[in-house]
């Protein structure tokens with residue numbers, strides 16, 4: 077079970093993570109998880125180029141090993157990459173030491189290919205064991221999201237996915253999409269429409285970027301508790 081729009085209370089409870097970008101600009105942050113995948117990620121990159129959009133790719137180590145050239149292309153085309161573990165385990169049901177090893181292994185694969193380590197991490201399923209949290213935060217900024225597209229859900233049509241994103245996005249929203257084999261077909265149906273919508277509405281589509289993180293943009297979030305007046 078999951079919810080499309082992260083409730084406001086969640087970022088309040090988990091302040092150490094990035095949920096949304098605090099910006100007054102018309103700007104949106106597309107993120108792609110679980111790739112790189114041949115036949116999907118390459119098409120995503122072509123589409124992003126057409127719309128001059130930048131995005132953030134949370135890559136799985138196993139997939140990077142399968143598609144190293146595609147991974148390099150993501151980096152060469154100016155997008156941001158993040159670590160999404162090696163084999164995509166569920167952090168609640170996986171030994172913490174092995175989980176941390178998976179993250180490290182993936183960062184080493186990335187370093188060997190492109191010469192730098194990623195500074196962002198997104199846990200698969202958005203879940204990880206509390207005992208791994210401090211170790212992860214020592215080396216990475218943890219990026220969550222405020223909008224799930226639902227592209228991974230076989231019960232949601234592409235129209236459902238589009239509707240859910242377009243009815244809930246805000247300035248600075250971080251939107252989750254999946255450039256995986258499983259979600260690829262649906263993703264490639266909705267992505268052109270999302271890009272065209274945001275482009276027509278003069279939204280900048282940006283990657284999550286550390287320079288801006290440290291300077292003019294604070295990666296905290298706007299929220300109000302249910303009992304507070306907004």
Ligand SMILES: [Zn+2]
Nearest residue numbers: 109110200201
């Ligand atoms: Zn994932």
